[in-house]
Amino acid sequence: MAHASPPRVFITGLTGMVGSHLADHLLAHTDWEVHGLLRWRSPLDNIEHLIPRVNQRDRVFLHYGDLRDEMSIDTAVRSAMPDYVFHLAAQSNPKTSFSAPIDTLDTNIQGTTRVLEAVHRHRPDAVVHVCASSEVFGRVPREKLPIDEECNFHPASPYAISKVGTDLVGRFYAEAYGMTAMVTRMFTHTGPRRGDVFAESSFAKQIAMVEHGLLPPVIKVGNLDSLRTYLDVRDAVQAYHMLVTVNPQGGAYYNIGGTHICKVGDMLDNLIGLSTVSGIRVEVDPDRLRPIDADLQLPDTRKFTEHTGWSPTIPFERTMADLLDYWRGRIAVNPNVLSR
Template sequence: MTAAPRALITGITGMVGSHLAEYLLENTDWEIHGMLRWRSPLDNLAGLTDRINRKDRVHLVYGDLRDELAVRHVVETSRPDYVFHLAAQSFPRTSFDSPLDTLDTNVQGTVRVLEALRRASPEAFIHVCSSSEVFGRVPREKLPINEDCSFHPASPYAISKVGTDLVGRYYAEAYGMRVLVTRMFTHTGPRRGDVFAESTFAKQIALIERGAVEPVVKVGNLDSLRTVADVRDAVRAYHMLLTVDPRPGAVYNIGGTHSCTVGRILQDLIDLSPRRDEIRVEVDPDRLRPIDADLQVPDTGRFQAHTGWQPRIPYERTIKDLLNYWRDRVAREDGRLLVR
């Protein structure tokens, strides 16, 4: 009997990593190995706890992108056929406060992963997750953004993702490794971290509904234009990336079809609340970036033409599911959550 393929997901405890693990379990026969730090919260893996405990196709391996020996151990333990490199310091606002940590984790961390794979699993198909943030401040006349648009990163996080992007392509070209790079535009849904704009809005609204805070939503820049995709569509795209005629060295934009301002997302979330008429909006200077990537609208034609992928989940369901996720979290914690 032929052994089932083995997949390695770095950052399995994140929003995307946990959804990807669930998708692969449901839609493939693969064995899933997930890399996480020893201190990573396990909340997002709650639905997989039983399988993890029974070692039923899900195996956790501890590692940190800043620890070369640990990364090597993860790769040698998992010996993957498919790799989804999702782990990162992924918060743009945080990167202004911790630029060196962001660069080390994201750029050198990716080098550590690819070097370990070059030695232990050189035939693996590897997804390196870059970001639409690499495009940064794009002139309006260049919308929608295609893969050939020049980089103009607007945060240390975005700069780190430029490095990640280039490192991925370098390993494909220099060593013939099967590396493919994606630049995912805004994607959200259940389990989205509360340091991201639309998720902190939903969290604050859930806290307001619970009576835990005053009916004020604190915000940053509401004028940025975003195209929103659902995380569950994103992980389906990532699976297709490595299984539908994968082309090493390829780079793809991936994203949704619903474009609106951050302010519109906020209003749509408020409109879902029974306390909508009471809620006020207040700009918090601490939530403003020094500069912002303010026009993020993708051209995803290259990826769609190659794989046939299309987003399926409508924007309205995405934001409703996000708000309900936070309502459930706030109820479980009885409102005892920090506003971030």
């Protein structure tokens, strides 16, 4: 794609973990203008370091909207006029989706349709990344491991069902309208700025609170037997950058994930081993258990790695250490945080 001026990228969910790290990556490795979608009430913690650039209109621009509001999405896309689109925004917590299924389905399925319809209307030649999820595969029998792109969908939560819709909507716009839209099913990815509703970040936050004397030395947990493949978020956003720049193919769909495989309990043991407090105990909290769980999340990523040449570089141990240090830093500045 040739450009007389620097390309523009539109990132929905800019203030999330992935969106903020993607902005950092693109600012460091490209000359692109970064246009981000956020709700007017979105916390700015994850992009706090970018606020001076926003104020100076230095390559970072904010657009306010909501995936549930068609007019705001249309206005934001028309204003940004992007060459590249990363649709990352979503109601992304599987556990929350059990108590808020309608909101999850509307935000994730219809929200994706609103974004793609606006891009189709205003920038039909943009290269688009639609972020689905490994959760679409859900309950996978062991004989189908590792999970490849053609594995049957068996979603295990309203969130996962919504991401099946997201996946199909993304591919539909490529096939029906010839858009260069691609779908990814990203497996577990984490690191600094990870939301505290997700297991590894919740554990790291609790450990940091224990170290600061805010909690007794007991970590509340859910299902520790679930098998996961972990990837650092900073490797994940490099993969996303390569997705849209290395011979992008409209309608393509890829599994992306790390190479470190372990049970959730092993991940917790790693974090506890990094703590400055000894004798930390573990206690199952029934509220942290899902009615059903996608418990075997092991991807076959060859389709993506062979197409792009991408491979992860950040070791699991550094990811966990950086995640724990992130929470230590947050709580040192403000100890008034929820225990969850």
